[in-house]
Amino acid sequence: MNIWRLMRRNAEDNFIVASLILLILFFGFSSDNFFSVITLTTILNQLPALTFVTVGMTLVLIVAGIDLSVGSVMGFCAAVVGVAAVAWGLPLWMACLMGLGTGLLCGAVNGLLVAYFSLPSFIVTLGMLEMARGLAYVTTGSQTMYIGSQIQSLALPLPGIGVSAALISAIVLVITAQFVLTRTVLGRYLVAIGSNEHAARMSGIDPRPYRLMVLAVSGALAGIAGIFNAAYLGSADPNAGIGLELSAIAAAVIGGTSLMGGRGSIIGAFTGVLIIAVLQNGLAQIGVSEPTKRLITGAVIIIAVVIDRWRAKHASSS
Amino acid sequence: MNIWRLMRRNAEDNFIVASLILLILFFGFSSDNFFSVITLTTILNQLPALTFVTVGMTLVLIVAGIDLSVGSVMGFCAAVVGVAAVAWGLPLWMACLMGLGTGLLCGAVNGLLVAYFSLPSFIVTLGMLEMARGLAYVTTGSQTMYIGSQIQSLALPLPGIGVSAALISAIVLVITAQFVLTRTVLGRYLVAIGSNEHAARMSGIDPRPYRLMVLAVSGALAGIAGIFNAAYLGSADPNAGIGLELSAIAAAVIGGTSLMGGRGSIIGAFTGVLIIAVLQNGLAQIGVSEPTKRLITGAVIIIAVVIDRWRAKHASSS
Amino acid sequence: MTGSARLTISNLNKAFAAPVLIGVNLKIARGEVHAIVGENGAGKSTLVNILAGNLRKDGGEISLDGNIYEPQGPRDAYTAGIACAAQELSSIETLSVAENIALRALPQKNFVIDRGALNANALKLMQRVGLQNIDPTSSTEALSLADRQLLEFAKAISFDCQLLILDEPTAALTAPQADHLHSIIADLAAAGKSIIYISHRLDDVLDVADNVSVLRDGELVVTTAAKQTSVSDLVEEMTGRNQITSTARRDYVSDAGVVLDVTCLTTNDLPHPIDLTFKSGEIVGLAGLAGAGRSELLSALFGLVPLTGGTVKRMNNGAAHVVLNAGQAVRNGIAYLGEDRQSMGLFPGQSLLTNMMVPGSADIRTLQCIDHKRERDAGTKLVEKLTIRCQNLTQDIRQLSGGNQQKALIARWLHRDSDILLLDEPTRGVDVGTKNAIYDLLISLRQKGKTIIMASSEIDELTTVCDRILVLSDRKLVRSFERNDFSEQDILTAAFSEFTASVENQSTSDSRVASPLR
Amino acid sequence: GSSGDSDHTGDTSGENGVPDDRPTVALIIKSLANEFFVTMADGARQHQSQNEGAYDLIVNGIKNETDLAQQVALIDQMIASGVDAIVIAPADSKAVVPALARAVAAGIVVVNIDNQLDADTLAEYELRIPFVGPDNFAGAEKVGNYLAATMEANQSVAILEGVPTTYNSQRRTAGFLKAMNDAGINVVAQQSAQWDQTAAVTVTSGILIQHPELDAILAANDNMALGAVAAIAQSGRGDAIKVVGFDNISAVQDLIREGRILATADQHAALLAVYGVEFALEALSGGATEADKATPVDLVTIDTLK
Numbered sequence A, B: 001m002n003i004w005r006l007m008r009r010n011a012e013d014n015f016i017v018a019s020l021i022l023l024i025l026f027f028g029f030s031s032d033n034f035f036s037v038i039t040l041t042t043i044l045n046q047l048p049a050l051t052f053v054t055v056g057m058t059l060v061l062i063v064a065g066i067d068l069s070v071g072s073v074m075g076f077c078a079a080v081v082g083v084a085a086v087a088w089g090l091p092l093w094m095a096c097l098m099g100l101g102t103g104l105l106c107g108a109v110n111g112l113l114v115a116y117f118s119l120p121s122f123i124v125t126l127g128m129l130e131m132a133r134g135l136a137y138v139t140t141g142s143q144t145m146y147i148g149s150q151i152q153s154l155a156l157p158l159p160g161i162g163v164s165a166a167l168i169s170a171i172v173l174v175i176t177a178q179f180v181l182t183r184t185v186l187g188r189y190l191v192a193i194g195s196n197e198h199a200a201r202m203s204g205i206d207p208r209p210y211r212l213m214v215l216a217v218s219g220a221l222a223g224i225a226g227i228f229n230a231a232y233l234g235s236a237d238p239n240a241g242i243g244l245e246l247s248a249i250a251a252a253v254i255g256g257t258s259l260m261g262g263r264g265s266i267i268g269a270f271t272g273v274l275i276i277a278v279l280q281n282g283l284a285q286i287g288v289s290e291p292t293k294r295l296i297t298g299a300v301i302i303i304a305v306v307i308d309r310w311r312a313k314h315a316s317s318s
Numbered sequence C: 001m002t003g004s005a006r007l008t009i010s011n012l013n014k015a016f017a018a019p020v021l022i023g024v025n026l027k028i029a030r031g032e033v034h035a036i037v038g039e040n041g042a043g044k045s046t047l048v049n050i051l052a053g054n055l056r057k058d059g060g061e062i063s064l065d066g067n068i069y070e071p072q073g074p075r076d077a078y079t080a081g082i083a084c085a086a087q088e089l090s091s092i093e094t095l096s097v098a099e100n101i102a103l104r105a106l107p108q109k110n111f112v113i114d115r116g117a118l119n120a121n122a123l124k125l126m127q128r129v130g131l132q133n134i135d136p137t138s139s140t141e142a143l144s145l146a147d148r149q150l151l152e153f154a155k156a157i158s159f160d161c162q163l164l165i166l167d168e169p170t171a172a173l174t175a176p177q178a179d180h181l182h183s184i185i186a187d188l189a190a191a192g193k194s195i196i197y198i199s200h201r202l203d204d205v206l207d208v209a210d211n212v213s214v215l216r217d218g219e220l221v222v223t224t225a226a227k228q229t230s231v232s233d234l235v236e237e238m239t240g241r242n243q244i245t246s247t248a249r250r251d252y253v254s255d256a257g258v259v260l261d262v263t264c265l266t267t268n269d270l271p272h273p274i275d276l277t278f279k280s281g282e283i284v285g286l287a288g289l290a291g292a293g294r295s296e297l298l299s300a301l302f303g304l305v306p307l308t309g310g311t312v313k314r315m316n317n318g319a320a321h322v323v324l325n326a327g328q329a330v331r332n333g334i335a336y337l338g339e340d341r342q343s344m345g346l347f348p349g350q351s352l353l354t355n356m357m358v359p360g361s362a363d364i365r366t367l368q369c370i371d372h373k374r375e376r377d378a379g380t381k382l383v384e385k386l387t388i389r390c391q392n393l394t395q396d397i398r399q400l401s402g403g404n405q406q407k408a409l410i411a412r413w414l415h416r417d418s419d420i421l422l423l424d425e426p427t428r429g430v431d432v433g434t435k436n437a438i439y440d441l442l443i444s445l446r447q448k449g450k451t452i453i454m455a456s457s458e459i460d461e462l463t464t465v466c467d468r469i470l471v472l473s474d475r476k477l478v479r480s481f482e483r484n485d486f487s488e489q490d491i492l493t494a495a496f497s498e499f500t501a502s503v504e505n506q507s508t509s510d511s512r513v514a515s516p517l518r
Numbered sequence D: 001g002s003s004g005d006s007d008h009t010g011d012t013s014g015e016n017g018v019p020d021d022r023p024t025v026a027l028i029i030k031s032l033a034n035e036f037f038v039t040m041a042d043g044a045r046q047h048q049s050q051n052e053g054a055y056d057l058i059v060n061g062i063k064n065e066t067d068l069a070q071q072v073a074l075i076d077q078m079i080a081s082g083v084d085a086i087v088i089a090p091a092d093s094k095a096v097v098p099a100l101a102r103a104v105a106a107g108i109v110v111v112n113i114d115n116q117l118d119a120d121t122l123a124e125y126e127l128r129i130p131f132v133g134p135d136n137f138a139g140a141e142k143v144g145n146y147l148a149a150t151m152e153a154n155q156s157v158a159i160l161e162g163v164p165t166t167y168n169s170q171r172r173t174a175g176f177l178k179a180m181n182d183a184g185i186n187v188v189a190q191q192s193a194q195w196d197q198t199a200a201v202t203v204t205s206g207i208l209i210q211h212p213e214l215d216a217i218l219a220a221n222d223n224m225a226l227g228a229v230a231a232i233a234q235s236g237r238g239d240a241i242k243v244v245g246f247d248n249i250s251a252v253q254d255l256i257r258e259g260r261i262l263a264t265a266d267q268h269a270a271l272l273a274v275y276g277v278e279f280a281l282e283a284l285s286g287g288a289t290e291a292d293k294a295t296p297v298d299l300v301t302i303d304t305l306k
């Protein structure tokens, strides 16, 4: 598979890359040190957790669902990893596996309720948002658990390669998910279900297992995000991921995913993640005040979508 | 107009009232002091802000939009009220008017971008969420502003009537909005637009002014909520309303409003508000721990919708 | 009519709130084309849906090739060898045309979709059904209704089925397209496939079918050989009444004033300037082949598509208003019925009454209270007038049969009492009885001085009701016929004229060369 | 922790079902999601279980530290529940005063802990509410001075603030600033990380890029200090940058032992609520203790942990 072709093709239908470049240029001129290897590394290090969550979110949005619980589930999974590694003294790989399993379980519960009990995913995952956060507090006794440097190795650049294991797996995930979405039967089924569930059913596709699967995958990816968040922090923070769902949705939508389902791009969503990461970093570097940060963040979210829609209009009318 | 008929008719198609009653009974048995006038008053006093915001949200959801900015706009408007009353020494009514105007303006900006630039309301209002919060911090210099007892009179029981001006206006709003929605041409147009925008356009209804209006109304109602929040606290809290959008959406959906548009009930949404208020109050009175609160809140949100959907299925199959 | 029974239905029952299918018995042989006809709401689509696995039957037995057949979902129908083109077109807009066609069984190589095979297979099928001018990799969003109907058909014949069910496959097609489709049906039958064919075009039914069954109010009243029956017999059995024809008077009030004045109109899809005037008290038909631009013209008159040149003026009591958008059009007494009722007309999830009452009567104001009683009365009258079959006015519109939904949309504009009605395929999916009732209604509206401009793919429908017929060919207005020189042959020739011209003139600069079958 | 248990400790009726005259004390704190307050609550619960017969305890907190309206609602709900005393750690020093005035009017004994109520507002309501709690400013100054002692003048530091609207964040930041100014150390950056660990990594990373010369980071709570440590590790600057925090949560203790965090401040969360409760009980039993009481803030360093 040719990654570059995949990227280029998508870049073409995602004008959003322009927003990203504009943003980078802006920060480049506002800060002396923005154009530097260390900035690049720092931004890259911040990507994995949001990328994992956003890929899951994009898949859920494509089948016309939503997953508000990702942030809480991520926090809960990080908590499980922390407790398993510290309080129970399990080996790290086993603790991580438990974190992943926890995410999968939360996602599967969401999926079961949404797919087989026909409940709106917004409400089910809002309920899960509350519950998973509660469980994160219960698990850790509301305490940040220091795991130690062993887990941090996941988030630190691998010697020789220069990027972290977390980042590599995030990129592998993006490519795989984009591939699955555009090149496999499964991906086409997801698009079909999100675009016109009735028509999909008429073609013999039972939407329920796919909805279940997508929400379970989103949960599992939030679980992995939890592991990487713990790696990133070196500790398990039961408050990790508050509000993350909105960032993930924003990244997905900025990248061209429709909230109405049936339309979405993983590469686009990843571009959205990059925009958010660059924004956070750039703002931290130029050190503006909290209110200004808020104002700029809000404006960038809107402008990115304005540019994208303007492009879409322009393209379709010409 | 016969309020009772209106209420009863709606109660029939909202099984959700059953959830409310179950919840009240549960707390009644779990706490000695739950069945008391003071509990009732306490709950009633907490309703106005959420009610105002939820009514606006329900209208937005009916036209198949969403307004994530309500909480921030509420905080911003409260901040404006505070600054106008305290720093600029304006008379209270004028400060309140400015708060309302601020909300209207924020909502109108949302509406303009959504209706006339065809941007997804999720993203536009997410941007506004960030920006309005930033403005709230700027306005107040990130400090809670103590306004004083004058504004509190809005939130205190009126002598002779026993309930506050805020509550009365919230109830008037609910009845008016339900009336507009079910009994006027305007309400029908909103439902039509949410149900099939394309078909509405082909019936000669231009959806844009209605979308603009609904988002502007939602902003204005968030502004009023800001005034009542300031009245409730006696001060302007720039952090007021964080996460309020999710409560409002939950209340609306619990009350039978569809996130896909075209279906919604204001009375139902108000029942949703009551459920949330009773839940918060009851949990505080029995004094369970934070994790337990989260778990119960999440479970109640899901169960309420399960009951509603179960009823819907049952009703349609019979 | 060869071979043993492929499908046997005995004593089939199905009820929603009221019984919809009552003790239906049906036998279909290998290689048989079996037509099912009946009024709107008779239960045809319900029967289809049960066979296709979309609905569960309440009672009775179905067997397929001698085996009990109880589908739990569409997938079971598919594995049992049943293919179905449903009445309501449902293409998936964000997938390509080829993906839509092959969605059931996307070809893959090593777990990856084999795009080459996918598009090649699709193209073959598309050529077969007459969609050869469409790029299989393009999205279905831009397809016209007729193309989508053909797509539905292509989807159904995309795999080697034993029983092919076609629910009103020609409703949106023009006569040449329908003929072509019928020839494919004949080929499939000759290859031993059984076919269930549902249509309200009874001539077609008698042409293609071996046997015809008539459903009336959920009961199967008769099954006869097509050769031994006639349209009038079928109508009588469907309705229980004698032949129904249009009975209204038709004097042409020729000196009436102009109500709509079109000058030099062009749009992106109508590149050749069009000049037209419409008078009050006339019915004007728009004839043409698929893609000729009839729908485009109607929507331009209503202000739905931006004009690239010219104006549409609404003349009212000496005053002229330029129509710029749909809102203005409606306020100026213009009504529009789109060709695709699902996306352009219905408010799903809303009641039948609400669907008929938007946008409401002409005197209604946005900030006005609704007079529910008056509306209910008006709704009841409309339901009677158009014989809309429903349980009550508050029934969800989605629960009505296709033809009844169409009637509800016509009712919407009757209630509005507009002066000019722009109707795109108004009788699509409507049964013969009601069709004639609608013709009568249109003629009586004309008597009252209304102007009706209707596009239709059925030329005899146009010659029955119209005072004037305009023919479009390849997005160009080519001829106008007055009532006294109507001739189906001439109209058809005119409709083909531009296409034959462009075929003869191979060096056309227009890349979008259309074949007559499109 | 016992956070999974019901927090309504002790029966509300006596052994034989006869209502008793034990007073009920409501402890209203800020976020029960924050370790500091959880420790506070646990301390109070433990105290209650050791003094089983003396009083009943209800513990309530709000969802996040900024949800003022919810805390006001809690006060009203506690008035509705008919408690005898309220011990409160206010989420805001002004906005809760009117509600507390209602409580006092209802005959409830109110004790203020952790975060002192605004004197002017209290005066307006003619209230006198005793305060039991630490001095955040002094605590932060202590931590800052300890850090300054390891540094030289003209070196540079950055401050991570909490949620900028909160009193604690403002006081701690002020304390840090004073210590730095006194020592002649430059504060080159001052940004909010919202009390949040993940946000602290992002913010610290940005600061480290912009100010490569940085020598130390002062975080207004330990969560942000943990985030700063993670960011420093990722930047590969290892031991070059010193970090101090505030709160002495359990997770920082390992880091202090490892030398990756230099110091933090212990406000004795567990005791804070207990002081408040004892204060309230004393007032209920008639001992008129109107005066404020300062609780200790101790510096925690590698030496004190041994």
Ligand SMILES: Nc1ncnc2c1ncn2[C@@H]1O[C@H](COP(=O)(O)OP(=O)(O)OP(=O)(O)O)[C@@H](O)[C@H]1O
Pocket: C016, C017, C020, C038, C039, C040, C041, C042, C043, C044, C045, C046, C047, C087, C389, C390, C391, C398, C399, C400, C401, C402, C403, C404, C429, C431
């Ligand atoms: N889901 C449903 N709930 C209630 N009634 C239904 C439902 N679906 C169909 N019906 C009713 O069943 C009857 C038969 O409908 P059906 O669609 O089978 O008619 P049809 O013969 O296909 O008509 P048409 O020619 O208009 O397509 C109609 O009266 C319709 O209102």
Ligand SMILES: Nc1ncnc2c1ncn2[C@@H]1O[C@H](COP(=O)(O)OP(=O)(O)OP(=O)(O)O)[C@@H](O)[C@H]1O
Pocket: C144, C145, C146, C147, C172, C174, C269, C288, C289, C290, C291, C292, C293, C294, C295, C296, C297, C339, C455, C474, C475, C512, C513, C514
């Ligand atoms: N020659 C052509 N080649 C390709 N596309 C065409 C051609 N002519 C028209 N179209 C497109 O097909 C669509 C169908 O045109 P329109 O609906 O106006 O025709 P119609 O006569 O109503 O035919 P139909 O019966 O298909 O609705 C138009 O949107 C137009 O863009």
Ligand SMILES: [Mg+2]
Pocket: C044, C045, C046, C087, C167, C401, C402, C403
């Ligand atoms: Mg049908």
Ligand SMILES: [Mg+2]
Pocket: C294, C295, C296, C339, C424, C455
């Ligand atoms: Mg057409």
